[in-house]
Amino acid sequence: MAHILTLITKFCGMFYYLFDNIVWIANMGAIHRDIIENKLGWRTVKDMFAYIKNICLSTKGIIKLYQSNLKVTHLINKIDT
Numbered sequence: 001m002a003h004i005l006t007l008i009t010k011f012c013g014m015f016y017y018l019f020d021n022i023v024w025i026a027n028m029g030a031i032h033r034d035i036i037e038n039k040l041g042w043r044t045v046k047d048m049f050a051y052i053k054n055i056c057l058s059t060k061g062i063i064k065l066y067q068s069n070l071k072v073t074h075l076i077n078k079i080d081t
Contacts, residue, residue: 019045
């Protein structure tokens with residue numbers, strides 16, 4: 001599961017930086033600021049990828065913490081016996 005979250009994080013990070021550059025180009029006036037007129041902007045899409053990336057990183061951290069806790073518990077039980 002952690003490997004899948006790592007892939008999603010890298011994917012979202014790549015698109016975050018892509019859309020960050022598109023937002024910069026839109027702010028310069030080279031393209032429209034909205035993807036869909038008055039409904040969906042480039043910045044919203046960029047923020048969505050950042051949000052997904054952060055959720056995946058947090059979830060991955062929780063999974064790794066849980067796995068580490070299981071290992072420690074197993075080792076403690078092994079020492080006690």
